[in-house]
Amino acid sequence: MAPKFKLRYGAIKGLGEPVRFLLSYGKIEFEDERIDLQQWPSVKESMPFGQVPVLEIDGKKTWQSLAICRYLGNQIGLAGANDWEDLQIDMAVETVTDLRLKMASFAYENDPSIKEKKKAPVVNESLPFLLGRLDNLVKQNGGHLANGKLSWADLYFVALLDYLNFLTGFDLTKDYPNLSALKRTVLEIPAIKEWVTKRPKTDM
């Protein structure tokens, strides 16, 4: 019997969406539990490290989105062909994490003037530097983030984009033709297209 999958996350795309993309790509049925803010305090305590996403696999709790995505990538044929290829995938996804952490460094600041002060160097310096190099990486890899072929890194990045764009306030890929093309490539995969059409509509 196939294992049962249950994703536990908030009612947003965020860090849960890469997991949803990979499960959808692999045609793996999953329960998509969306915990609302009122429920969260009571749920938090029962999560292994007080965080979500948590993916339950046959009742066993797994946590940390990147760890889960790497595991799923392996199960659905989107990992590398060997350790060296897996390294290239990991280098790319960790760079996407750096990008995300740059956004997070200002996005959750409540004071508008402090937020603007933190946001400016990120938008003017860090983002152009990172995005320019990521765009070049995709160019070198024939339209993908690693190994010249589709991998879970591509799905991870594109699944996260709506959330990153929401935090930043603009489409990160707009000035980067290779990143834009990668986004289109992933969103045109039939299983991803189907998921994106049927998923609940949320801002971030």
Added chain:
Amino acid sequence: MAPKFKLRYGAIKGLGEPVRFLLSYGKIEFEDERIDLQQWPSVKESMPFGQVPVLEIDGKKTWQSLAICRYLGNQIGLAGANDWEDLQIDMAVETVTDLRLKMASFAYENDPSIKEKKKAPVVNESLPFLLGRLDNLVKQNGGHLANGKLSWADLYFVALLDYLNFLTGFDLTKDYPNLSALKRTVLEIPAIKEWVTKRPKTDM
């Protein structure tokens, strides 16, 4: 011929030390280049994403410490026996990354009063929560972070500890017997002991 390894990092332990631990454990000869702050601006531009550590393997640049450590873990027999075991290792190391990011959220703040304000909730809430659960994870795993046996996650954590302790200002493991025991276990591995004895002495 064995591949040639050259680690490029700053003159600190920091995120380079887990790479040094794993290379040492695997008895892999490596050049340990330590870039000083004066050299850094001229080196930065030539790094793939403007960051170190970078590990050159036969002249090919690899980056992102976790990606590099996972690759090395695979090469030296410290990965899991299957995808599920690798997932357990990844869940643990990503949790250590969360711990590190909590420290980084205050440690690089220059203004002492702002620093204190940021540090208090981390030290009083986040650290006890995360460390308590990590300690329990090690207890459940018979003295290791995953799978009831030594893995690259254990070396990663212990290699990073001096740096994390420096940022926090106290020994993170002091109130956590299982984490303290894990530290001793790793530091008593002959190849690690040899490396720790011969490495340059630095604060962090």
